Structures are given as structure tokens and as C-alpha cells.
Amino acid sequence: MNIHPTAVVDSNATIADSVQIGPYTVIGPHVSIAEGCEIGSHCVITGYTTIGCNNTIYSHAAIGGNPQDKKYKGEPTTLVIGDNNTIREFCTINTGTMQGGGVTVVGHHNWIMAYVHIAHDCRLGHNNVIANSVQLAGHVTIGNWVILGGLTGVHQFIQIGDHSMTAFQTKLTQDLPPYVMGAGYPASASGINTEGLKRRGFSAQTITAIKRAYKILYRQGLSLEEAKLAIAHLQAEAKEDEIIQALKILQSFLNQVNRGIVR
Numbered sequence: 001m002n003i004h005p006t007a008v009v010d011s012n013a014t015i016a017d018s019v020q021i022g023p024y025t026v027i028g029p030h031v032s033i034a035e036g037c038e039i040g041s042h043c044v045i046t047g048y049t050t051i052g053c054n055n056t057i058y059s060h061a062a063i064g065g066n067p068q069d070k071k072y073k074g075e076p077t078t079l080v081i082g083d084n085n086t087i088r089e090f091c092t093i094n095t096g097t098m099q100g101g102g103v104t105v106v107g108h109h110n111w112i113m114a115y116v117h118i119a120h121d122c123r124l125g126h127n128n129v130i131a132n133s134v135q136l137a138g139h140v141t142i143g144n145w146v147i148l149g150g151l152t153g154v155h156q157f158i159q160i161g162d163h164s165m166t167a168f169q170t171k172l173t174q175d176l177p178p179y180v181m182g183a184g185y186p187a188s189a190s191g192i193n194t195e196g197l198k199r200r201g202f203s204a205q206t207i208t209a210i211k212r213a214y215k216i217l218y219r220q221g222l223s224l225e226e227a228k229l230a231i232a233h234l235q236a237e238a239k240e241d242e243i244i245q246a247l248k249i250l251q252s253f254l255n256q257v258n259r260g261i262v263r
Contacts, residue, residue, distance in 0.1 A: 001015055001016070001017050001018065001019045001020070001021070002019075002020040002021070003015075003019075003020075003021045004021060004022055004023040004024075004025070004041075006023045006024050007021045007022065007023065007024065007025045007026070007027070008025070008026045008027070009021065009025075009026075009027040010027060010028055010029040010031075011029075012029035012030070013027045013028065013029055013030075013031045013032070013033070014031070014032040014033070015027070015031075015032075015033050016033060016034050016035040016036075016037070017035070018035045018036050018037075019033050019034075019035070019036075019037045019038075019039065020037070020038045020039065021039045022039060022040045022041035022042075022043070022059070023041040023042070024041055024042045025039055025040070025041060025042060025043040025044070025045070026043070026044045026045070026046070027039075027045050027046075028045065028046035028047065028049075028064070030046075030047060030048045030049065030076075031045050031046065031047075031049045031050075031051070031064065032049070032050045032051065033045075033051045034051060034052050034053045034083075035053050035054070036053050036054035036055075037051060037053070037054065037055045037056070037057070038055075038056045038057070039057050040057060040058045040059035040060075040061070040089075041059045041060075042059050042060045043057055043058075043059065043060065043061045043062070043063065044061075044062045044063070044065070045057075045061075045063045045064055046063075046064045046065060047064030047065060047066065047077075047078070047079055047095045048064070048076050048077065048078040048079070048095065049063060049064030049078070049079045049080075049081070049095070050078070050079070050080050050081065051063075051081045052081060052082045052083040052084075052085075052108070053083045053084070054083055054084045055081060055083065055084065055085045055086075055087065056085075056086050056087070057087045057091075058086075058087065058088045058089045058091075058114075059089050060089050060090045061087055061088075061089065061090065061091045061092070061093075062090075062091070062092045062093075063079065063081075063087070063091075063092075063093050064079045064093065064094075064095055065092065065093075065094050065095070066094065066095065067094045067095055067096065067097050067119065067120030067121075067138070068094060068119060068120070069097050069099075069120055069138060071097060071099055072097050072120075075097075075098050075102070077095045077096040077097060077098060077102045077103065077120075078095055078096060078102060078103045078104070079093060079094070079095045079096070079103070079104045079105075079106075080103060080104070080105050080106070081093075081106045082106060082107045082108040082109075082110075082126070083108045083109075084108055084109045085106060085108065085109065085110045085111075085112065086110070086111045086112065087112045088112060088113045088114040088116075089114045089115070090114055090115045091112055091114065091115065091116045091117070091118070092116075092117045092118070093106065093117075093118040094118070094119055094120045095120065096120050096121045097120050097121055097138070100120060100121030100138065100139050101121060103121070104118065104119075104120055104121055104122050104123070105122070105123045105124065106118065106124045107124055107125045107126040107128075107144075108126045108127075109126050109127045110124055110126065110127065110128045110129075110130065111128070111129045111130070112130045113129075113130060113131050113132045113134075113150075114132050114133070115132055115133040116130050116132070116133065116134045116135075116136075117134075117135045117136060118136050119136055119137050119138040119139075119140070119156075120138045120139075121138050121139045122136050122138065122139065122140045122141070122142070123140075123141045123142070124142045125142060125143045125144040125146075125162075126144045126145075127144055127145045128142055128144065128145065128146045128147070128148075129146070129147045129148070130148050131147070131148060131149050131150040131151075131152070132150045132151070133150055133151045134148045134149075134150065134151070134152045134153075134154070135151075135152075135153045135154065136154045137154060137155055137156035137157075137158075138156045138157075139156050139157045140154050140155075140156065140157070140158050140159075140160070141158075141159045141160065142160045143160060143161050143162035143163075143164075143178065143253075144162045144163075145162055145163045145196070145200060146160055146161075146162065146163070146164050146165070147164075147165040147166070147193075147196065148160075148165075148166050148170075149165070149166045149167045149168040149169070149170060150168050150169070151168060151169045152166045152168075152169070152170045152171075152172065153170075153171050153172065154172045155172060155173045155259075157258070157259060158172050158173070158174070158175055158176070158259065159175040159176075159253070159256065159257070159258075159259075160172070160175070160176045161175075161176060161177045161178030161179070161180070161249070161250070161253045162178045162179070162249055162253075163178055163179050163193055163196055163197060163200070164176045164177065164178055164179060164180050164181065164182070164193060165180075165181045165182070165193045165196060166181070166182045166183065166187065167181070167182070167183035167184075167190075169185065170182055170183055170184060170185070170187045171184070171185040171186045171187055172186075172187050172262065173186050173187070173259075174186075174187075174259050174260045174261055174262050174263075175253075175257050175258075175259055175260065175261050175262065176261070176262050177217070177250060177253055177254065177261055177262070178249050178250050178253050179192045179193055179197065179210050179214070179246075179250065180192060180193070180214065180262065181193050182262045187262045188262060188263060189214075189218055189262050189263060191214070192207075192210055192211060192214050194207060194211075197210070202242070202246070203240075203242055205240060205242075205243060206240070206242045206243050206246050209234070209238060209243045209246065209247060210246055210247075210250070212234060213231050213234060213247060213250055216230045216231055216234065217231070217254075217261075218263070224254065224257065224260070224261065227254070228251065228254050228255070231247060231250060231251055231254070232251055234247060235247035235248060235251060
């Protein structure tokens with residue numbers, strides 16, 4: 001391993017041989033960092049934190065700090081970060097709380113830009129782009145291939161579905177369904193993330209089916225329960241596996257909504 005002489009690494013930390021640690025970085029006793037990670041200067045990585053392979057963490061990031069929750073009384077809660085993530089300057093990611101399941105999770109291949117805050121008990125999936133100064137309150141769940149625009153603020157317990165997107169300075173106080181673009185303060189739905197779906201290889205037929213589902217959800221004046229039934233009927237009529245799976249993702253998300261959806 002390549003540890004700068006000014007770094008302070010606790011002897012009980014588990015650090016793989018290929019890890020690089022920059023100047024003045026502090027690593028706590030309960031931290032585990034796997035192969036191929038690069039840790040910049042002036043970082044603080046503490047708590048019961050497990051970091052997977054090939055992550056790059058830039059300078060002044062604070063990873064694994066105690067949750068900012070007055071109910072927290074020093075319990076040994078955890079933070080688990082997967083593989084191949086980029087975490088830029090001045091990001092803060094906290095461990096979980098016992099009330100929230102005890103763990104904060106960041107998946108694989110996420111690009112987390114500068115000044116992002118990921119609070120206790122958040123769960124991020126894979127391949128997400130979290131732009132500068134996004135602020136996630138506690139217990140936020142984010143799926144896969146999500147893009148959150150700069151300065152987006154997300155209320156606690158919000159769910160954000162796969163392939164969705166928010167614009168700059170969006171305020172999310174309700175759940176954002178898969179494929180949907182949210183914008184505004186507070187957010188309203190502004191169509192589906194067509195360009196993102198094209199880039200990820202969705203067929204034209206599947207995108208058309210998702211647009212039909214969006215119209216059912218947002219343009220026909222239906223209640224959420226009525227829209228769910230109509231989308232289930234649309235899914236039952238589908239013959240292509242990609243369309244069936246895409247609508248299944250939407251239907252599954254809507255079945256778990258607990259704060260209402262962005263309208």
C-alpha cells in the first residue's frame with residue numbers, strides 16, 4: 001500500500017495492499033478499504049465503514065461520520081460502499097441509525113460530485129449520477145441509473161425510481177417514479193427521461209410503452225390506485241420482454257409509494 005507519511009491510519013483498520021492514501025487523511029479503527037481504492041488528501045473516514053474495490057475518494061471527503069439524528073446514542077451502525085464509485089471533494093456520507101435499519105448503503109459505479117450530503121439510512125443503487133451540492137435527508141432510497149441535478153434537495157423517506165432525473169435546484173417532497181423527470185420547487189413531473197433511456201439502449205417500442213404509462217399516470221385525471229390498475233392492464237397486454245420488465249419496474253415502485261408521487 002502507498003500511505004503518505006502524514007496520514008493517520010489506525011492500526012486496527014483493514015487496508016488492502018494496493019490502496020493509496022493521501023496526505024493528512026485520517027482512517028479510523030473500524031474502517032475496511034478493499035483493493036484498488038485511491039483516497040485523496042485531508043479525508044476523514046471513520047465509523048464502521050466498509051469500502052469496496054476501485055473507489056476514488058477526493059480530498060476533504062468525510063465518510064462514515066455519525067448520523068445527524070438526535071436519536072443516535074453511539075450505537076455501532078454502519079456504512080457500506082460498493083465498488084467503482086467516484087466520490088468528489090467535500091462529500092459527507094453518514095452511517096445509519098438503529099431506527100432505520102442500522103446501515104447506509106452506496107452501491108456500485110456511482111458518480112457522486114462535490115459537496116453532496118448522503119444522510120443516515122440512505123440506500124443508493126448503481127450507476128447513479130449525483131450532481132454538485134445535492135442534499136439527501138435520512139432514509140432516502142434511490143434506484144439505478146438516476147440523475148439528480150445540482151442543488152437538488154430530497155426530503156427524508158423519499159423514494160426515487162430507476163432511470164428518473166431531476167433538474168437543477170429541484171425540491172423533492174414526494175416520491176419520483178421510474179423514468180420520470182422532476183423539476184421545480186416543489187417538484188412537478190415534466191415528462192419522461194427519453195434521452196437517458198435511449199442512451200441505455202431501450203428500444204423505441206419500450207420507450208413508447210413507457211410514454212403510454214406516463215400518460216395514464218399523469219394525463220388522464222386518475223387516482224394513483226386507478227392508474228396502477230390501468231398500468232397493470234397495459235403490462236398484461238405487452239408481448240415483448242423488455243416492455244414487460246420496464247412496466248413491471250414502474251408497477252412495483254407505485255405499489256411501494258408511501259408519501260404520494262410527484263405530480
